Amino acid sequence: MVLDDSKLAYYPAPVPNGSGIGVLVIPGGGYQMVSLDWEGVQTTTYLNDKGFDAWVLNYSVADTAPTPLYPVPMDEALDAVRQIRAQKKELTKLGIWGYSAGGHLAAMTVTNPEAELDFGILAYPVITMDPMYTHLGSRGNLIGDDASPELQDKTSAEKTVTESTPPIFLFHTANDASVPVENALLFSNAMSAHKRPFQSLILPDGEHGLALGLGDPKLDWTAELERWMQYSI
Ligand SMILES: *[C@@H]1O[C@H](CO)[C@@H](O)[C@H](O)[C@H]1NC(C)=O
Numbered sequence: 001m002v003l004d005d006s007k008l009a010y011y012p013a014p015v016p017n018g019s020g021i022g023v024l025v026i027p028g029g030g031y032q033m034v035s036l037d038w039e040g041v042q043t044t045t046y047l048n049d050k051g052f053d054a055w056v057l058n059y060s061v062a063d064t065a066p067t068p069l070y071p072v073p074m075d076e077a078l079d080a081v082r083q084i085r086a087q088k089k090e091l092t093k094l095g096i097w098g099y100s101a102g103g104h105l106a107a108m109t110v111t112n113p114e115a116e117l118d119f120g121i122l123a124y125p126v127i128t129m130d131p132m133y134t135h136l137g138s139r140g141n142l143i144g145d146d147a148s149p150e151l152q153d154k155t156s157a158e159k160t161v162t163e164s165t166p167p168i169f170l171f172h173t174a175n176d177a178s179v180p181v182e183n184a185l186l187f188s189n190a191m192s193a194h195k196r197p198f199q200s201l202i203l204p205d206g207e208h209g210l211a212l213g214l215g216d217p218k219l220d221w222t223a224e225l226e227r228w229m230q231y232s233i
């Protein structure tokens with residue numbers, strides 16, 4: 001499948017950092033909508049300022065496609081990765097950066113060995129489809145309220161980590177009222193169980209959907225992210 005500009009938008013770095021790093025950005029929105037104007041714009045602007053090329057995926061969600069959505073968003077993300085690699089041969093490293101439900105899509109993609117991604121950034125991600133800790137709206141849109149246990153397992157990203165999952169940075173707040181912090185903890189535990197490298201930043205207090213928290217002394221998490229990018233990818 002070839003994704004056109006309405007599905008995959010390209011934001012080249014005006015002044016490239018020179019390292020050949022590119023990032024596919026996947027905004028959140030509960031698999032209901034895609035937060036292009038908030039998480040999308042903030043992240044591409046940030047990446048471009050750092051000299052990294054960015055792409056944003058406008059994936060299928062309940063507002064624009066029939067539900068349950070699975071596996072359409074996963075196929076679109078994998079297609080986007082392939083398309084970016086085919087179009088931008090000089091990329092040395094391609095990462096994926098997702099927020100919330102987009103974090104779920106990013107986690108599913110980065111743990112898929114077929115994607116061959118080089119790193120992942122998961123911001124307040126939905127990880128599990130287990131009703132105990134999931135975001136129920138995202139779960140309903142993606143797999144349906146009465147999904148089989150098999151489908152639930154297949155779409156729970158804490159169960160899709162493998163020995164080849166690349167380095168991951170996770171960010172969450174401990175009192176996130178929409179997507180419980182257990183999601184980031186479950187994924188961290190899975191990375192640890194598979195002896196894969198990760199950094200997990202849990203801040204004690206902050207609302208779900210805060211994006212980068214840029215300029216907020218209490219919430220801005222980009223300093224930790226930058227250290228990780230410099231030394232861990
Ligand atoms: C995102 O995709 C939807 C559904 O295909 C489309 O209606 C919308 O215009 C797209 N948004 C952008 C910014 O291209």
Ligand SMILES: *[C@@H]1O[C@H](CO)[C@@H](O)[C@H](O)[C@H]1NC(C)=O
Nearest residue numbers: 017018019021226229230231
């Ligand atoms: C480009 O980015 C990478 C990753 O953050 C960093 O290690 C490197 O120092 C940067 N290069 C320059 C010239 O700033």
